[in-house]
Amino acid sequence: MSTPTLEKKSDGPARSEDATPYITVTFRLRRFNPEELEEAYWEDFTIEIDPKERVLDALHKIKWEEDGTLTFRRSCAHGICGSDAMRINGRNRLACKTLIKDINPEKPITVEAIKGLTVLKDLVVDMEPFFQAYRDVMPFLVTNGNEPTRERFQSAEDRERFDDTTKCILCAACTSSCPVFWNDGQYFGPAAIVNAHRFIFDSRDEAGEQRLEILNDRDGVWRCRTTFNCTDACPRGIEVTKAIQEVKRALITRRF
Known part of the structure; x- marks a missing residue:
């Protein structure tokens, strides 16, 4: 006597093997290199990236895969050191805390150095x-x-x-x-x-x-x-x- 088998019901339509979270995003960066040009200029980079990534991740991708001369500051990459402050779509933000999906990736995302301080190169200013x-x-x-012999108490x-x-x-x-x-x-x-x-x-x-x-x-x-x-x-x-x-x-x- 053969053992009956139960067919497992599908939880929904099969997912396409071609499905990808990546989208195409254009980053418009304000570039400045005093050794080459006296004036700053805008340069576009179009990349494939997960919109849940951060602007800092996009800058890394551009620097590592598109243009190694791109210059910016970053350290901890977790919103603690404060080194990657820049103007993103016209607002001061930390690149490591700004998700691409939150700043309308359907349009070019502008990134430039913060204002009021002398730009040394690209996104780096004299602090x-x-x-x-x-x-x-x-x-x-x-x-x-006198130096206290115990900690200074505070309520x-x-x-x-x-x-x-x-x-x-x-x-x-x-x-x-x-x-x-x-x-x-x-x-x-x-x-x-x-x-x-x-x-x-x-x-x-x-x-x-x-x-x-x-x-x-x-x-x-x-x-x-x-x-x-x-x-x-x-x-x-x-x-x-x-x-x-x-x-x-x-x-x-x-x-x-």
Whole structure:
């Protein structure tokens, strides 16, 4: 007697062996090489890529397979180091956090260097003015008296006061989105003010007044025009404009 066999029902139509997640995307990159041309120019690269990949992956593909001279910064590739900030479709973003599918891949995707800082080559800018402003606001804990024999205690409430501004990764996305900074690179910029805020409102720090005087300069906090570009550009979700307003209020009231 033969053993009956059961036919397995199909869960749906058979998938085509030719199915692929890849699509054709054109990337329009702003190129600049001072050793070859004095002016920047746009160059298109059309590649096949999974739309769930990131813009950084596309830049890698272009550099490794199309044009090895393409120059850009990146390090951790996970939104922590902040080194790959650039203008993507006219907005400051981190290339490692921007998915291709989220920025309309049916049209050419434009990628260019962030604004307000001197372009050295392609997507790489001179970050020294940005970091100098950061250093100028004394981004470190300052205390007086003898070194303590145990840790400096701080309540959860005091820590919460400046929690938001501890998230800054110094990517310069906020500062290079600021119209005031575009027009005058002497302005400290949002990132420097955010990092000053982080220590001004730290209950353990004793240099708040000194930092406020630094930011009271003509190129300091009063140059902010509250356009909210910086808050919109921050990849970490920091309420940058709010932090700047709190520093302004501290300058007026001397309470922090």
